Amino acid sequence: MAAAPDSPPAVPVAPDGLPEVVDHVAVARLYGEPLFALPTDLYIPPDALEVFLEAFQGPLDLLLYLIRKQNFNILDIPMADVTRQYLDYVEQIRRSNLELAAEYLLMAAMLIEIKSRMLLPARKSDEGREAEDPRAELVRRLLEYERIKLAAAQLDALPVLGRDFLRVQVTMEQALEPRFPDVHLADLQEAWAEVLKRARLTQHHRISREQLSVREHMSILLRTLHGRRFVEFQELFEPERGAQVLVVTFIAMLELARERLLEITQAEAFAPIYVRLAYQPA
Structure with missing residues (x-):
């Protein structure tokens, strides 16, 4: 007998009794059962699926990351490539956090200025010396920041109390501690003064000569x-x-x-x- 024309197509069943994964990919598993599609009534906040692959401490940290990641010579920075990558990252964070992007926009303006100055013909100074490289100040700041960052990493690697080790605390029973009478500091001072007084009364001063032959x-x-x-x-x-x-x-x-x-x-x-x-x- 043929199946009814309006019956749903049969779902292939795996040997363990569970439906086979469509295209060998399941979205998730719920209580052990494969889930092939997200529920239509599931609410996902807009920011829930945002992933920050890299976290930077500031504009200099981002610039240093871009330079080191691509093995650029920090003394000869290709400003066009670095500026383009920097602006792409700033555009991404500007869409989600305008306050955070404001700190990076100042550095973006500095990069654009340096790139513009490099496009202009070099002009000698009044003394006839060659003009300073527009990237010199940026390179100096990057090298100084890298030294401080490496020093901070070395300090962070040192053992820290409460993070890497704890102080040993020994609890003593109060009953086992000997109970001494309470003595005030003034009483000790008076007793010591009395000892010194008696010593001065009984001391003798003798002078002897050693016979040496x-x-x-x-x-x-x-x-x-x-x-x-x-x-x-x-x-x-x-x-x-x-x-x-x-x-x-x-x-x-x-x-x-x-x-x-x-x-x-x-x-x-x-x-x-x-x-x-x-x-x-x-």
Whole structure:
């Protein structure tokens, strides 16, 4: 029996029981079911489908993006191409946000002025020097902006408290903390003043003299050099014992050298000084 002429055409069914996607493309899936067309009563706000592919911080940021994206030499900017691309972007944002576009229009006027000045024949200055490139000021501003932008990116990459790490906070039970009596600062000052007062009443000032013998240090030097071939000059002194001992040790060394019991030698000027016994016992 043939099908009725007014019956709808059969929809192909996939093996999983769902209708096959028309042209292998579905608009969306609603609760697992493929949706082939948007509902006719669906309201979409005009700005809902607008997509900003790039976000710029200002006119200089946009110019730097256009130059770097196309690998232009920033010291030799092709003003015609850059100005045309810049104006296209300004026209797009002017349609949606006139207040935002106002900031970019001033730079657009500057680009047009630079392009116009480049079309005019170059005129030398009164001193006979070549006229400055109309793009020089723009290049200087772009390079300075790029340096600041790179520095800001490096600072942003540093760890930040609250974003990349948190402070460790340890909670202590109040019952475990020892309770000390409250002492005011004035009480500590009075107690310290009392200690100083008692110390001044009991202190004694004594002066003593250390007995240092040159002969004794001469014997010490002879014992130190005994059995050793050469000893460096500095090794015979003990700085930690004070200046008085150093002086007596030096006098003892000179006395031994005068009595020809020591030999003080030096290979050349500014070379280390060595000391040895003038005789070597068998």
